[in-house]
Amino acid sequence: MADGRRIRPARVEEADALTALARRSKAHWPYDEAMMAVFNRTIAITRDAIAAHVVLVHETGDAVDGVGVLIPGGDDAELDHLWVDPPAIGRGVGRRLFEALAEAARRRGARRIVLNADPHAEGFYLRLGAVRIGGHPVAEIPGRVLPRLAMTL
Template sequence: MTPSADLTLRAARPSDLAALTDLCLRSKAHWGYDDAFMTACRDELTVTEADLPGITLLENGASPIAMVQLTLDGDTADLARLYVAPEAMGQGAGRRLLDHAITQARRSGAHTLTIEADPNAAPFYERLGARQTGEVPSGSIPGRKLPRLELPLTP
């Protein structure tokens, strides 16, 4: 799938929940995790109605190909989720959504974007200026650590 001018950004709706959960699961599985790992992550990757206010999706026609979830707290914004469908990886969808999240965070007065990344995704964020500031425990896998990154939002 090649992203085209037909791609649109829009706020997620309740009718998107199943498709967004599927997108998150397929995106995570792309990194070669086994079935046991994916089962352990299922709850954390499930998109619920409570998540919707901060989610923007990128769709190609009627199908979401990527999604981002941003939460704001004062001068800090948190990139809670950014998932891209495997067939759209490497084609600019993730960058487009990250740029969107950065714009939204800046408009809200945030000075820093925090990211708790899958270790496989951390290089993507680092190429775009984020720096690892530590590690955080996984919300799904006991003993697993995830890189914590920060991206400054001030020029």
């Protein structure tokens, strides 16, 4: 693209770097060390996920500054991950990735995207047009319930 930004499919050999980006993104929010220890065990973008699902990265210049994982599945496609490197937050990276993933879901026949949002990111998804449809208990963190959101495509 003329502005040096583009979205492309992730490559399996990028799994470790994309996981590191996701963990940096999660650490942007005010979580304590105990919570971050759990997230560092549970947040992973694996080679298998890249091979099996729709995984897109956002690049600005030569730097990957965002990643999203979509799991197609009939009428509902699950947004499993959407992470933006902290220096790129607020620069449209997340919106561009979400729109590209939504288009990929549409092409695969999905009628909506569903996701479990970090409470700090819920407003982002609501601004994109998602609505809260419930809550999702987090098995690894007793008492933590994430907003369950859906967006009609």
